[in-house]
Amino acid sequence: MAGKPAAPRPPATPDLKTAADLAPVLPMTADVRDGHLFIGGVDTVKLAAEAGTALYVMDEAHIRNQLSEYVKWTRYHWKDVDVIYAGKAFLSVQMARIVADEGCSLLCASGGELAYALRADFPMERVQVHGNNKTDYELHECLEAGVGRIVVDSLYEMERLAAMAQEAGVEQSILIRITPGIEADTHDFIQTGQEDSKFGFGMAEGLAMRAIKRALELPGIDLAGLHMHIGSQIFALKSFSSAIEVIVHFMEDIRQETGYVVRELDTGGGLGIAYGLPDEPSTIKDYGKVIVDGIKEHVEEHGLPVPKIMVEPGRSIVANAGVTLYTVGSIKQIPNIRTYVAVDGGMSDNIRTSLYDAHYEALIANKADRPREMVVTVAGKHCESGDMVVRDAPLQVPESGDILCVCATGAYCQSMSSNYNKQVRPGVVFVKDGDWRWSVKRETYDDLMRNDVE
Ligand SMILES: Cc1ncc(COP(=O)(O)O)c(C=O)c1O
Numbered sequence: 001m002a003g004k005p006a007a008p009r010p011p012a013t014p015d016l017k018t019a020a021d022l023a024p025v026l027p028m029t030a031d032v033r034d035g036h037l038f039i040g041g042v043d044t045v046k047l048a049a050e051a052g053t054a055l056y057v058m059d060e061a062h063i064r065n066q067l068s069e070y071v072k073w074t075r076y077h078w079k080d081v082d083v084i085y086a087g088k089a090f091l092s093v094q095m096a097r098i099v100a101d102e103g104c105s106l107l108c109a110s111g112g113e114l115a116y117a118l119r120a121d122f123p124m125e126r127v128q129v130h131g132n133n134k135t136d137y138e139l140h141e142c143l144e145a146g147v148g149r150i151v152v153d154s155l156y157e158m159e160r161l162a163a164m165a166q167e168a169g170v171e172q173s174i175l176i177r178i179t180p181g182i183e184a185d186t187h188d189f190i191q192t193g194q195e196d197s198k199f200g201f202g203m204a205e206g207l208a209m210r211a212i213k214r215a216l217e218l219p220g221i222d223l224a225g226l227h228m229h230i231g232s233q234i235f236a237l238k239s240f241s242s243a244i245e246v247i248v249h250f251m252e253d254i255r256q257e258t259g260y261v262v263r264e265l266d267t268g269g270g271l272g273i274a275y276g277l278p279d280e281p282s283t284i285k286d287y288g289k290v291i292v293d294g295i296k297e298h299v300e301e302h303g304l305p306v307p308k309i310m311v312e313p314g315r316s317i318v319a320n321a322g323v324t325l326y327t328v329g330s331i332k333q334i335p336n337i338r339t340y341v342a343v344d345g346g347m348s349d350n351i352r353t354s355l356y357d358a359h360y361e362a363l364i365a366n367k368a369d370r371p372r373e374m375v376v377t378v379a380g381k382h383c384e385s386g387d388m389v390v391r392d393a394p395l396q397v398p399e400s401g402d403i404l405c406v407c408a409t410g411a412y413c414q415s416m417s418s419n420y421n422k423q424v425r426p427g428v429v430f431v432k433d434g435d436w437r438w439s440v441k442r443e444t445y446d447d448l449m450r451n452d453v454e
Contacts, residue, residue: 012375012392017277019368024274025361025407027059027321029431037368037405040431044325044365047429047436048403053327054345054426056414058090058439060098061432062321063410066284067102070313073288078296078309084128086269086314087113089411090322092428094439096120105148107312111138118145128175128266128310132199136160143168151175151227151266153200155211158218165220175227175266176201176215178208180246182230182239200228203250212254223260225307226251229268232315237282237290240267244291248298255304266310267291273319275408276359284316315411322410324349324426325365326389328402329381339376341398346380347387348423350406350413360390365403367396378404382421414440422448 019032029040037044040059048055067083074081084105087096091113097120099106105126108114117127128149129142139161142150152158152174165172177200201208215223230243244267251262272281282290292309299306326343333339352358362378364370372394380387389406398404417425427442 012394014371014373014375015277015394016371016373017394018371019363022277022361022363022407024277024279025320027062027323028065029059029061032368035367035369037363037365039323040436041434042431042436044323044405045403047431048325048327048365051427051429051436051438052442053325053403054343054349055325055442056349056409056426056428056440057323057325057436058095058318058410058428058430059321059432060430063095063098063318064102066313066317066321067099067104069284070288070311070317071103073285074292074309074311077288077292078306080306080308081292082126082308082310084126084266084310084312085317086312087116088415089314090318090413090415090428091116092439093120094430095318096122100126105310107314108147111135111141114138114141114145114147124148128312130177133157136164139164143170143172146170149173149175149224149264151177152211152215152221153177155214158211158215158221162218162220171220171222173222173224174215175225175264176208176211176223177227177229178203178247178250180228180230180243180250182243182246203246208250209253209257212260213258216258216260225262225264225266227266227268227310229312230270232270233272234270235272235279235281237286240270240287240290241294243267244294245298248295248302248304251299251304251307252302255302261305262307264310265295265307266312267295269312269314269316271313271316273316273408273411275319276361281316317411319408319411322408322413324406324409324413326378326404326406328364328398328400328404331398331400339374340379341376341395341404342379342381343389343404344381345423345426346382346389347384347418348380348382348420349417349426350380350389350409351416351418352412353388353390354384354386355416357391360393360409361407362390362393362395363405363407364396364398365405367402370396372396374398378406382423419443419448424448 070083086107125148127147378390424443428440
């Protein structure tokens, strides 16, 4: 069973790999025909000419496959599991409809994400709302929409929610977010389960227990269970196992102190994905076993009933389903130092490289069958020296006008995009069975200035 820490990145060399070797990081329908990269049966070079670049391309078959794998391999071990797609990874109205269609639920982390769920007619009882600082306005929106669960992050929020629910004459089901004190094996910025976190209730000094007791006595709210999320891009499944052990122990403490038996346990998201060729993330099948069997094993030890189990994958649903297409512009060779290949996008459409020093694989879509004979740095077009898309990337010999494809950009790229330098955001297209369609149109200059007051 895979589950080791992410491999350190080897020094970049011209690795002579072609698109065929990049299958682990590309969408599942990717193939090469006449030297061109195809995704979902669509020629990405032709697509770039028709839809323009920069462009996010999402493989619908890959997304559906990931959602159904989660459903299959979690319910394989226990009948009552809810797979809740974390919309923060990538959300559009069409994406929300695919999630609903695959029988999954939706996690919204803001009023804006909830507005997408409403626009998509997403079944509200299958919506869960998160956030460490939900505004009054957002809490009202949740109650009005009738969302299934609100994940409560602080006593301040709990008190306000209870008062609002009573005023509205409803009882809102909640989960309480616990930080189990586990440091997941991932980047510091995407660790969330450790004691020193802005999220949720720590277990030290009885904070979490105090929150449980308050939830049990407050009218207007129904405590359905517990939630945790230890971080993102996690390779070592052991991190999940350790957190499960801690939280199930806490479920037993709750029963002993209050008599309350936790009905629902949400273990969050976080399964890592392959960004680079050395990455060997765990499979959804192994993840399902570790989460569900882990919970079952520990609740049995304590004589507790198996709760409804919830998992919240984001990245592992969409990251490898997506690529970004750019057009190569200027190429700057600095002898004995580096070659910069500049593209028509950058930190505005992919902030992850600057933010987390994320690494990606790249290839030239119109030379997909040729070997990657060079090492280059793919630079963005923004006025920041740190505006890089891929540092030290093996690549086919580039020429201006080539279509450059950056792999595994389906998660946390479009959703974290900005208009820096008044750059219009790229559109998002879905590809499927040889056709493409817009899911999010490319912005225009009018879109940029829509709210500008003259
Ligand atoms: C509470 C919560 N659940 C789920 C997720 C999704 O995590 P991932 O995309 O790593 O699966 C996140 C992401 O940060 C999160 O904060």
